[in-house]
Amino acid sequence: MIVLLPPSETKRDGGDGQALSLDTLSSPALGPLRAELVGELVELAADRAASRRALGVSAKQDAEIDRNAALRTAPTMPAIDRYTGVLYDALDIGSLRSAAAARSRSRLAVASALFGLVRADDRIPAYRLSATSRLPGRPTLAARWRPALEPVLAAIAEDELVVDLRSGSYAALARVPGAVTVEVVAEHVDGRRTVVSHFNKAHKGRLARVLSTSRSEPADAAAVAALARRAGMRVQRRDDHLTVLVAA
Template sequence: MIVLLPPSETKRPGGDGAPLDLAALSFPALTPLRSELVEELVRLAADRPASRAALGISAKQDDEIGRNAALRGAATLPAIDRYTGVLYDALDIGSLRGAAAARARARLAVGSALFGLLRADDPVPAYRLSAGSKLPGRPGLATRWRPLLEPVLADIAARELVVDLRSGAYAGLGRVPGAVGVDVLCQHADGRRTVVSHFNKAHKGRLARALAASRAEPDDAAKVAGVARRAGLHVERDGAHLTVVVPES
């Protein structure tokens, strides 16, 4: 089983790994576009106004442009340690030990606008590029990634069950045939259900932790739902789609 996570806008700075080596990353079929995008971001960083427009950031976030300028020489961290924020706090991979930690690092993968797809331990620098970023004079990232990324995802899905926790924009970079999809809904006292916004990420992080660390080897949506329920989540299943239902607080 592979649990496919979204990335995060926020990333842990620094690192103690060697500088970025694209040839050392998993899924070498993605290397050509990774190389193009790194080159484009480094060049773009020389023009701060253009960078702000392309990346959708303000002048207060110019340190993000500096990260892109330093992409080739900056220290790296394993991808699963690089990304931060609500989902990754709930996942809390650093608290796992022994066999559970090893299973998690083998099962977790991250979708990325810059790298396409990363295994948990792939070493990457901090950077700024989102699925919706518009690089000057270039097609959208989904248009560029799909021809390379979808065959890689299809190959993974042919061998392992994929639980896709990516948000819509990142799922649009490459679809996964037969993947288990997940939504998070809030159950109100009057019976209404509404989309959970901010805490959607926290509940997906809890689900990712349960799946990544479990001794079970689920091979279909029903078994994924079983792992989630044993972890205390209220999950409903409709075919290959799961809904995590959260009571109104």
């Protein structure tokens, strides 16, 4: 099983690894587009105004542009440690030990607007690029990633069950055939259901922790739902789609 996570805008600084080596990242078929995007971001960083427009940041966030300028030389760390925020706090991979930690790191993957797909232990630098960013004079990132990334994800899905926890903009970068998809909704006392925003990430992080550390290897959506329920989550299933219900 592979648990496919969305990335986060926030990322830890620093790292103890050597500079980025695209050749050492998993899914080497994505290498050419990764190299193109790294080059474009480094070049774009020389023009702060253009970078702000493309990345959707303000002048107060120029440190994000500095990160992009240093993509080729900055230290790296495992991707699963690089990303921060609500989902990654709930996942709390740093608290896992021994076999549970090894299982989790082998099962977790992260969607990335810059790298397409990274596995937990792929070493990457801090960067700023979102799925909705638009680099000057270039097609959308979805248009660029889809031809390269969809075959990679399809090949993974042929061998392993994929539980897709990506947000909409990252899911648009590439489809995953046969994946188990997940949404989180708030259920009100009157029966109404509304989309959860902030807490959506926390519940997906919690689910990712349950699935990635489980000793069992679920083969389908029903088995994924069963694991979530055993962990105390309220889950409804419709075919390959799971709805996690939380009290409003």
